[in-house]
Amino acid sequence: MSIRKKIQHLRRYRQIVRVFMKHGLGYFIHRAGLEKAIPLPALYSMQVCEREPDYCLADKLRHALMELGPTFVKLGQMLSTRPDLLPPAYIEELEHLQDKVQPFPYEQVIEQLVKEIGHPDDLFAEFNPIPLAAASIGQVHMAKLKTGEQVIVKIQRPDIEAQVENDLEILLSLANLIERRVPEAKQIGLAAIIEDYSKLLRKELDYDRESKNTERVRHHFAEDERVIIPKVFWEYTTPRVLTEEFVEGIKFSNINEIETRGWDSKKISALATEAFLTQIMIHGFFHADPHPGNMLVIDEDHISFIDFGEVGSLTGKRLEKLGVLFFCIGKRDLDGALAVLQDMAIVPESIVIDDFQEDLADLIDRVYSGNVGKINMQQIRKDVLELTFRYQLKMPSYMTALMKALITVEGVGKKLDPTFNFAEVAKPLTQQMVKEKLKPDNLFKMARRSYYSDLRPLLSFPKNFNNLIKTTSEGRLTMSIQLGFNPEAKNKLTQLVNRLSASLVIAGGLVGSALILRSDVHPLIHYGYTIIGVVGFSISVLGLFALLSFSRSK
Numbered sequence: 001m002s003i004r005k006k007i008q009h010l011r012r013y014r015q016i017v018r019v020f021m022k023h024g025l026g027y028f029i030h031r032a033g034l035e036k037a038i039p040l041p042a043l044y045s046m047q048v049c050e051r052e053p054d055y056c057l058a059d060k061l062r063h064a065l066m067e068l069g070p071t072f073v074k075l076g077q078m079l080s081t082r083p084d085l086l087p088p089a090y091i092e093e094l095e096h097l098q099d100k101v102q103p104f105p106y107e108q109v110i111e112q113l114v115k116e117i118g119h120p121d122d123l124f125a126e127f128n129p130i131p132l133a134a135a136s137i138g139q140v141h142m143a144k145l146k147t148g149e150q151v152i153v154k155i156q157r158p159d160i161e162a163q164v165e166n167d168l169e170i171l172l173s174l175a176n177l178i179e180r181r182v183p184e185a186k187q188i189g190l191a192a193i194i195e196d197y198s199k200l201l202r203k204e205l206d207y208d209r210e211s212k213n214t215e216r217v218r219h220h221f222a223e224d225e226r227v228i229i230p231k232v233f234w235e236y237t238t239p240r241v242l243t244e245e246f247v248e249g250i251k252f253s254n255i256n257e258i259e260t261r262g263w264d265s266k267k268i269s270a271l272a273t274e275a276f277l278t279q280i281m282i283h284g285f286f287h288a289d290p291h292p293g294n295m296l297v298i299d300e301d302h303i304s305f306i307d308f309g310e311v312g313s314l315t316g317k318r319l320e321k322l323g324v325l326f327f328c329i330g331k332r333d334l335d336g337a338l339a340v341l342q343d344m345a346i347v348p349e350s351i352v353i354d355d356f357q358e359d360l361a362d363l364i365d366r367v368y369s370g371n372v373g374k375i376n377m378q379q380i381r382k383d384v385l386e387l388t389f390r391y392q393l394k395m396p397s398y399m400t401a402l403m404k405a406l407i408t409v410e411g412v413g414k415k416l417d418p419t420f421n422f423a424e425v426a427k428p429l430t431q432q433m434v435k436e437k438l439k440p441d442n443l444f445k446m447a448r449r450s451y452y453s454d455l456r457p458l459l460s461f462p463k464n465f466n467n468l469i470k471t472t473s474e475g476r477l478t479m480s481i482q483l484g485f486n487p488e489a490k491n492k493l494t495q496l497v498n499r500l501s502a503s504l505v506i507a508g509g510l511v512g513s514a515l516i517l518r519s520d521v522h523p524l525i526h527y528g529y530t531i532i533g534v535v536g537f538s539i540s541v542l543g544l545f546a547l548l549s550f551s552r553s554k
Contacts (some may be wrong), residue, residue, distance in 0.1 A: 006257065012170050016068060023064040027058070054089035062093045070136030070160070071167035071201065078197050081400040083388040085188060095404065101531065103134040108158050121238065127153075136160075137205065142246065151233060154207060154242040161205055168198045201355045204309055207242040212274055213308035214244065228304040229510045236397030247304045252412050263300035269416040272303055273425045276409045284314040288401045290408050310403045333360055344396070351391045352479040359387055378390050381407055 020029055065076040065356050079086060080094035106129045113120055120127040126144040133140045138156040145151055175191040205207055211232045212227040218229035228247055250257050252272065258265055272295060279286035287294065288310040314322070321344055328336035334357055334359035339345045347356065363383050381403050388395050413420040 008166060009170055009173070016170070019064050019067050023060040024217075025060055025069075054087050058090040058093035061090070062097055065094075065097060067090065069163070069167070070101075071164050071171070073136060074201055074204070075171070075197060077326050078200065081397050081404065082193075083385040083395055083400060085395075087389055087469065088382060088385040092382075095101055101136050103131045103139050104157055109139075109155055112155050112158060113153075115243065116238045117243075118235050139208075142336075143234070143243075145236075149233075150246040151236075152246050153236070153302045154244075156205070156207065156240040164201060164205065172198070184410070185391050206239045207237065208239045210307075210309045211244070213311045216228055217279070217283075217305065217308060217311075218286070220285065221275075223273075224275075224278075228298060228302060230306060231306070247296055247298070247306060250305055251292050252295045252297060252416070253292035255415060258297060263297070263403060265416040266419075267300050268297055268303065269413040269420050269554055270425055271301075272408055272416075273413050273420075275303060275305070276405070277426055280314065281319070284316065284319055286312050286402070286405060287312075288312040288405055290405055290412075292412055295412065310401075312398050312405065314398060314402075318398065329364055332364055336363075337364075341393075346393050346395060346399075347393060348392060355464060356391050359390070363387060382402070391505075418510055462524070 017029055020026070050422050064075065065072040076094040076097045080091050080097070083091050086094075110120065114125075117123060118327060120143070123146075123384070124143045124146075125146045126140040130141075131139040132142050132152065137160055138154050141153045141155065143153050171194050172191060175185070175194040179186040179190055211234070214230065216381040218231065221229055230245040230247050233243045233245070250261075254439075255265075258268065276286065276290060285303050287308060289307070290305065294305060294307045296306065298304055321340055323341045325344075326409070328334075328340060337360065338347065338353070338357055347353075365379075366379075366383065385405070387393070390489055413425075468477075
């Protein structure tokens with residue numbers, strides 16, 4: 001790493017520390033071992049808030065991440081999908097993370113466009129210099145093509161890639177530091193989590209990928225005139241500039257305007273929910289951030305989804321397993337539900353199955369204890385988060401993203417229609433999904449998938465078994481045993497080795513010093529003793545006392 005890069009990192013380290021200190025998060029600084037990066041006056045004022053309630057700390061963490069900029073905001077949003085890592089209080093707070101940024105100057109807009117697609121005067125009949133919206137990664141401007149189409153142009157912030165890369169390097173170095181100081185961080189693989197997050201954020205910086213997501217969803221709804229997905233203009237689109245059709249509509253959050261126009265809010269609510277569930281249950285490719293700003297009402301018979309930077313994907317196999325899981329839960333078949341969760345690698349082998357099954361039964365009872373169909377998705381999610389954290393379940397990211405999206409859509413539906421019934425909308429789509437799965441083409445795909453994943457490996461079993469017998473009979477069979485230690489055992493073993501090494505060094509020092517104590521090596525002191533021997537012997541004796549004192553204290 002260059003000197004310039006090290007200086008940049010050091011400045012950012014200090015900024016991170018100051019922001020955390022400002023929001024009363026000294027405990028995290030202390031655990032991460034970043035006291036050396038704190039200016040001296042701030043160090044004296046640092047308060048370790050280890051005993052503060054979870055919600056208080058979570059709120060402070062959210063504000064600190066918002067102040068540190070886009071990389072840390074996106075990190076918090078990613079962590080909000082990991083209930084296996086954070087308590088429910090942190091999950092709920094981090095979900096409220098939002099960008100608060102100022103638009104960048106129009107001169108920089110021109111500069112970015114010239115670099116990517118050309119000068120706006122040459123490309124567009126009109127281009128509004130005032131941004132329609134601004135976010136941490138880019139901002140949006142209205143424009144009109146020379147062919148007459150109204151479009152929006154999404155332009156990436158200048159130097160955002162360099163800033164993000166610098167922050168990602170810092171986050172990775174911090175993760176490695178924390179892993180060395182905090183055993184729990186090493187156990188969950190914090191550095192690996194940051195590396196995965198880095199890959200996701202780099203993808204989000206690629207507008208070309210967002211464009212492809214938009215085109216894919218547009219293709220899925222090509223035969224459904226009720227759902228409008230904007231068209232991408234590829235000749236004006238690059239990895240840093242996205243140009244797509246402008247869809248004129250009212251945000252779902254603007255309830256007053258919808259009522260003023262006399263539109264049927266119940267009809268709109270049902271249509272939006274049906275369209276979103278279709279993405280999940282039929283297409284297996286869904287909008288992962290369907291907040292009211294990304295959903296538009298065109299009229300009571302037409303809606304639109306925009307901004308496909310965050311999407312979720314469900315393969316055929318995942319959809320099958322989710323279907324079986326929901327079926328088992330609906331039938332209150334605990335053994336079947338547990339088997340599916342284990343097959344999905346959600347339930348770890350280390351948990352006490354009886355305790356987990358009992359808590360799962362309580363959760364299902366609470367779901368079905370109310371009126372049929374009137375399911376509170378928010379409460380269900382809260383209960384699932386608590387269960388996930390308590391048993392350290394390995395919840396896949398697509399599951400948490402799906403749950404978050406479902407709750408958002410349910411919330412939008414209830415704002416438009418207080419009597420909104422999620423189950424009533426979902427029921428016909430569930431039946432349609434079953435019919436789709438029973439079509440000959442889908443049955444063939446399912447059979448082929450089962451053949452490659454389950455049956456084909458069995459065909460090689462006789463050959464592998466024969467090789468095993470042959471290897472054993474020839475005396476060439478070898479076994480490899482790998483022993484694992486928990487963090488406490490590793491620490492004890494490390495202490496033992498360190499003490500043994502220190503004992504050998506001290507013993508060597510005592511013996512060596514004793515041999516040269518009465519030698520003729522100059523300079524000499526009183527009684528003919530050599531000064532080298534006296535100093536060496538004294539240091540060795542002090543080391544011996546220190547080792548004995550340390551051993552007794554432990």
